[in-house]
Amino acid sequence: MFFRQKRYSGFIIPISYLLDLLIINLFAYMLPINLQRPILFHGYISLAWIIVAVKNNFYRxxxxxxxxxxxxxxxxxxxxxFLILYAFIGFFKQPVMSRLALAQYFVFVLLAVFTLKFIGYLSLMNYRKRVKGNLRNVVVIGKNRKTDQLVKVFTERREFGYNFLKQFSLSDSNFSLQDCFNYISxxxxxxxxxxxxxxxxxxLADFVNFADNNLKTLKFVPDNKNIFSKKLKFEYYDYIPILSLRDIPLHIPLNSFLKRSFDIVFSIFVILGILSWLTPLLAxxxxxxxxxxxxxxxxRNGIDNREFYCYKFRSMAPNGNADDSQATKNDMRVTKVGRFIRATSIDELPQFYNVLFGTMSVVGPRPHMVKHTNEYSDRVDKYMVRHFVKPGITGLAQVKGYRGEIESQFDIQNRIKLDIFYVENWSMFLDFKIIVQTIINALRGEAKAY
Known part of the structure; x- marks a missing residue:
């Protein structure tokens, strides 16, 4: 089994948000701005800060x-x-608010946030350079002027945090694509x-497939115009242009933080509001x-292909084939109570404990049994892309009808196609849409809910 190592750099942006919001609210509380409606002002500046930060990609x-x-x-x-801050006076009609104190407040916030941002930036740079932490292991494929410049950036700019391992030259007589893949693994x-x-x-296609199926980030050093037609992410490392093939929205820490926050709130609501009384009854x-x-x-297999325990209400009589065989239509293992809770998807509700514990999300690609993951990863191209994000209780493939038993290659291919679409096009709106459609489908009943 393979998986990507757990990293903690995803906490940097949420912590930065919290610190900056603390600064702008603390100074507003301490300085004599003559606030008539302090709660409104604190809410206003906090919301304004977040909206402007998202628009400007301030934390990217x-x-x-x-x-x-x-x-x-x-x-x-x-x-x-600054403009939004002074708009508060006219918009909410605050004639006694001190304009001078508001200007002082703005300057203090500016200096504090500026100082904090540069301390954080320089601290991370020194941490990578001196402590050699927060590193990314990288290899370079190809040898020319551009790749040599990139290798130089990796080796000389240690503060960037790249651990350069090897450069492969395709002109070498002993170069082998398979040996390259083995080394990377x-x-x-x-x-x-x-x-x-x-x-x-x-x-290029072989590298794309290898990266997708082995959870590796693939980027291109552009040297000519023969590049893929799909949407690419363009970045600069020092002065070297780099193209990324796949930009996953949930790898952006803010998006991950928003989704995780929603998962925690939603799962607590379901656990306290539904499972607290339903569990004893079903038990x-x-x-x-x-x-x-x-x-x-x-x-089952979750994010980065890590294994975790997925929980359900038991809907079958205890049997030795539960980890090997999916439920089929008219499956004799399913009990009478089990038939009802499977048809209404009630059996899935304990997975909200998985959501609360962080091994699953409310929405995401459905997790498969370990046996099926091993089987499909070899048989279905790009199957492993779905493991770039947390698995979900429900998902895009499920609301589109691809749930339950996989009867043919067509079923799994379409499921993976929809899973990859979700991974590459995630948004909170898409999550809400899937949740609403899941509830509607559960009330209507689904043909493959057996």
Missing amino acids: VYRYTKVAQILRLIFSQFVLF QKDVDEIYCSVSDLGNDE LLISLESKGPVFFRQT
Whole structure:
């Protein structure tokens, strides 16, 4: 089994948001601004700060971001914040509010946020350079002027946090694509940088498939115009242009933070509001019909292909094939109570504990049994892309009819196609839409809910 190592850099943006919001609210509380409606003002400046920050990508500071870019972000953030701040006086009719104190407040906030942002930026740079933490293992495929410059950036700019392992030259007589793939797997490489001019179309396709199926980030060093037609992400490492093939929205820390916050709130609501009284009732019915545990626990594959225990209300009589065989139509293992809770999807409700614990999300690709993951990862191209995000209780594929038993190759291929679409096009609106459609489908009843 393979998986990507757990990292904690995703907490940087949420923590930065919280610290900045603390600063802007603390100064507003301490300075004599003469607030008539303090709660309204604190809510107003907090919401305004978040909206402006999202619009300006204020917290999107990468390991290769230059100081000039940070200064531009600070400038654009505070110009808009200044206008919104003074608009509060006229919009909410605050004649006694001190304009001078408001100006002092703005200057203090500017200096505090500016100082904090640069301390954080420089601290991370020094941490990567001196402590050698927060590193990404990288390899470069191809040898030419551009790739040599990129290797130089990796080796000399240690503050960027890239651990350069090896450069593969396709002109070497002993170069083998399979040996390259084996090295990447064995050395736990995080990111692969390919020179487009050094690779043919077939070789590029092989790297794309390998990266997708092995949870590796693939990026291109552009040398010519023969590049893929799909949407690409364009970045600069120092002065070297880099193209990323796949930009996953949930790898943006703010998006991940928003989704996780929603998951926690929603799962607590379901656990306290539904499972608190439903669990004892179902425990009684399940126990009366057949002996065995109330909950069914099964190992499945989650984010980065990590295994976790997925929980359900037990809907089958205890049997030795539960980890090998999916439920089929008229399956003799399903109990009478089990038939009802499976048809209404009530059996899935204990997975909200998985959501609360962080192994699942409310919405995401449905997790498969370990046996099926091993089988489909070899048989279905790009199957592993779905493991770039947390699995969900419901998902896009499920609301589109691809749930339950996989009867043919067509079923799994369409399921994976929809899962990949979700991974690449995630938004909170899409999550809400899927949740609403799931509730509607559960009330209507689904043909494959058996």
